[in-house]
Amino acid sequence: MAPGHVDVHVARGPDGTIRIAAGPGPRPIEVHDGVVHVGPDFTRAVLDVAGAVLTWPVLDAPGLPWAEVHDVGRAQQWVWALYGERVAAAVHDSAAGRGGVRVTAEATALAGAAARLGLGHWAARWWPASYQDGIPVLEPSLLGLELAALTHRCQQLFDDEGDQPDDCAAELIEEHLAALDPLIQWWRATAGSVDMARRLETVLRLIDDAADNAGLDGPALRHLRSSLEGRGPAAASADPGALFARRGGYALAAGEPLVTGGRVIARGSGINDWRRYPPGLVDAAESAVSWTARALGARRRIEVEALADPAAPATGTPLVAEVHVNGGAPHRVSLARRDDLWTGHSDLSPDPQAGVSAPRIEVGVLLPGFDPGPGAPGDADVRAGRDAVRALVRRRLAVARRPPAYDTPPHDNCSAPFLAETAATATDEDY
Structure with a gap:
């Protein structure tokens, strides 16, 4: 295949949607209830365009996107400019009911600019800014x-x-x-x-x-x-x-500082799932969330701390911690920002830890109303994705410190x- 050309498969789905699958595309990592999932949201760059949604896997080399075309008439205005005439003709044929076909797409200037725009929206949503990990905030x-x-x-x-x-x-x-x-x-x-x-x-x-x-x-x-x-x-x-x-910097919020005391019965790190809150609230480090369980006489109390992003608002954000004890139902703890931390505590009642000296506790942070709920991929896949994103960001920052001269205009160059x-x-x- 000539340089700048990509093998593309164009086919119509049962619901009438036309899929343009370019190159390897997003890699399926799990099938759940018959649906193929292509990895956590934060490993994909997405653009909502006329009549379609375009998707790029950010952890792979930039290239042509996958497309889910739901309105062929609207999409035809850009399909040819993004993929070339052969793909535009194949989309038209698929919409008319003809079978799937493999054609050769061209890497166009619009394709390069679109990939960079998609990556920019990804960075605005998923950039893993973290003081703890040494990843600076993007202005x-x-x-x-x-x-x-x-x-x-x-x-x-x-x-x-x-x-x-x-x-x-x-x-x-x-x-x-x-x-x-x-x-x-x-x-x-x-x-x-x-x-x-x-x-x-x-x-x-x-x-x-x-x-x-x-x-x-x-x-x-x-x-x-x-x-x-x-x-x-x-x-x-x-x-x-x-x-x-x-x-500015960290501002003092009205949150109540945690009060030490009682017997510590367990402590650990929580789960910092980026999908469960908007950007700019919590430090993206894997160990940004921590918790301590205490026995205060007959009472049991959970105390939660999460490192705050410097841009996090001092007041008015109903961030919460979701606590599971010994696999039980979730218990939510309100968090307030104080200096560089989100903090909160709550009694666990009725006591789910009775007779248990070392309870099994899982803690995560989320924003109610924003939280999409548990994702299909398993925790190991999600954590591996977060690690891969951090590695990608560190490579990009290394290039930004010593940028080479680019023969391709930067608006067409994802790297x-x-x-x-x-x-x-x-x-x-x-x-």
């Missing part, structure tokens, strides 16, 4: 602006139906306008670094074009346009770590660091 506004630029770059994937949450360039620009001026300062200070200047300018011009198409205006966007029209003298220096440093990754490496000495 959300900087990542948000680059996602806006990439969304505009991939506009062919979307239509005007309004049911695609990932078609959000204008919303991202408006939400993260505060990061635009620091981004311009960074660009103006990169005269001596041709590759970095090109990367920054590409993002800024895409943001400008997206804002213009959406009819956005305001002082920050007018400053962007004037800067692009006449760059002016270069800034003397601009440390991205300082430009995008987070303000190129995001600007937020590059900025994070300038501040990760504290991690």
Whole structure:
């Protein structure tokens, strides 16, 4: 097969959905109740596009996505540009009731940009920031602006139906306008670094074009346009770590500090399942959750601590710990943030530990209403996935510290660091 070409299987499912399976795709790891699961959510990058959902396995080399096409008419506007004419014809034939077929897809420029956009949304949701693991936080506004630029770059994937949450360039620009001026300062200070200047300018011009198409205006966007029209003298220096440093730090919350006392009957580490709470609440380290069980006379009490993400709100977040004792029904413990910890405690009543000197306790943290519940993959698979994600992130940060020159424009190159990754490496000495 020629370089840049990929073997693709196109077939229609029993429900009429057309599946485009490119290359190895997401690897099935378990069959549960007759359904094939392709690994934990945090090992997949996903884009909701016109008439379809695109999926990439982030732990494999970037390539063409798998697609589940539920509206062929809407999807045909981009299928040919993403996969090439042969795949577009095969999708049309499958929709008409013809059998599955293998064809050769082309690695197009849109495919590269789409893969990078999908990876960017993955990073916004699943980046495993952890003080304990030494993985720095990505500045959300900087990542948000680059996602806006990439969304505009991939506009062919979307239509005007309004049911695609990932078609959000204008919303991202408006939400993260505060990061635009620091981004311009960074660009103006990169005269001596041709590759970095090109990367920054590409993002800024895409943001400008997206804002213009959406009819956005305001002082920050007018400053962007004037800067692009006449760059002016270069800034003397601009440390991205300082430009995008987070303000503030751990704030004191109203949570009640844990009170020591009583006899410790058990202690251990809990399960830190990233799927059960939104990003920016809990440190992503495997050992971020810990618990202590105490005997206070006839009472039994569970105390839970979880390392907080620096961005976690000081108040108003109903984070809870879910406690299982000796395989019993779950018992929920409210957590409040205090400095760099989420803490909480609760009596366990009726006493499930009667006559047991060393109870078996499992503890995890979750956000009610967000928590999807237990996933199909087993705990060993989920933990292995988390370890693999940490390894991937460390490799990307190593590249961001010493970025090479890229022949391919960064908006078409998944291996190129995001600007937020590059900025994070300038501040990760504290991690």
